[in-house]
Amino acid sequence: MRGYINAFDVVVVFSILSLALALDHQPLEDPTLDPHHQSAKSYSGYKVIRADVPLAQVPMIEALEESLDVEVTARIPKGRMLTIDVLAAPEAESKVLQVLKYFDMEYEEIIHDLQDMIQEEIYEEIENFDLRSQHQMTWDNYHSFEVMHKYLQYLEEQYPHLITLIEIGKSSENRSLVVAQVSSGTNQPAIWIDGGLHAREWVSPTTALYIIRQLVEKYEQNEAMVTMFDWYILPIANPDGYEYTRHYDRMWRKTRSKHFGENSRCVGVDPNRNFEFKWLQGGSSSYPCSDVYAGPYASSEPETVAISEFLMERKDQLMVYLSFHSYTQVWLMPWAYISDLPKNLHDLEEVANASATAMKKHNNTEFTVGTVTKLMYKASGSSVDYAYGPVGIPFAYAIELRDLGQYGFLLPKNQILPTAVETFDGMKVLAREVYKKLPKYRKHSSSNAELITSEETTELGTASDETSPS
Structure with missing residues (x-):
């Protein structure tokens, strides 16, 4: 060679x-x-x-x-x-x-x-579902934006003391960008998670929703996670693109904005190249038809604007930024726009390695930890760099979920739940490890820190025992 x-x-x-x-x-x-x-x-x-x-x-x-x-x-x-x-x-x-x-x-x-693989994957939307049920969300199928949104509304109705839905903006096609805030009501340091930034990566929204489910519906088992942190989770950051993949183009990646008119050949922007930090400085394209088109200008997309503003408004509270993607099973750290290493590399690696180890327990799914430029490619204008740079979130990661390429973006439905379970195992350990490092990154530790015992933080590292959807 x-x-x-x-x-x-x-x-x-x-x-x-x-x-x-x-x-x-x-x-x-x-x-x-x-x-x-x-x-x-x-x-x-x-x-x-x-x-x-x-x-x-x-x-x-x-x-x-x-x-x-x-x-x-x-x-x-x-x-x-x-x-x-x-x-x-x-x-x-x-x-x-x-x-x-x-x-x-x-x-x-x-x-x-x-x-052939797309045909095998085609979902069957539930038509004759149990009318007594208040939602259709399961983890044995890929669901529509509407089904996922209604599930969030159901949770808010049933658990108003735990979850609050916050509309942070609208997409280009006027779909709601809804963040689920899961909190004990004590204004703790916060963890942000987004899924579905890239439309075709279907397993990421379902995984983000599963984490919400575990924190809310399984609160008794995971109380310590909510006591230590507030959680802000945006399951579908690119709802227009997601719905487009379900009906028109399964491999669509970008948003659905029309910057060149209704009849344009070239639609949409890669939202993960559109954030207002080192925009269009490598690993992106100025050509509108490119899958990594950075947009006509930074923050041209309502989706990236909504996320950016929300993060910036809560910059003093946020300690962790996580963006779920697929595929390749890598746990990525800044920087994405340059090969320089982040200033707190050691702490970032410690947390990521511990979390990746936890994700291996259930199914022996291995994740590689490294910076974006080392493990993948240069990508300017990314969400992880924006979160780590201008916002100043000390633990910022992008996680590429399953698999290693056998199915790629077309991950079979029978892998939805295992992916979600192992990712939640990682979130337990991430919460524990970041919590231990809080005094180093915050001038004052949380007011109820004494409520979390060493026994409870150890429990956070145990694997989930769920094996079937409900």
């Missing part, structure tokens, strides 16, 4: 891409496109190819994304190599293989036909 790049390599790759580049420069407006009458996008013939790539050659592969119907959907660290998953359209497959073969890279096809 060739581990270097010379000028001739660049010429070869450029020649492979030249035709695609010429075809790529199309107008953003398409007067024949009616966005209100769409059919679902088919991924028939799309393949996912996994390749082991020397770090020096990663830019060559990433160049394919700008010119072909190709996306690098995952980057998995492997020593001095990077294992990447490349989603390739039928017409792009041969060009991708040309580049891989030219550089003598090892590769394999891990998904032969993406549409």
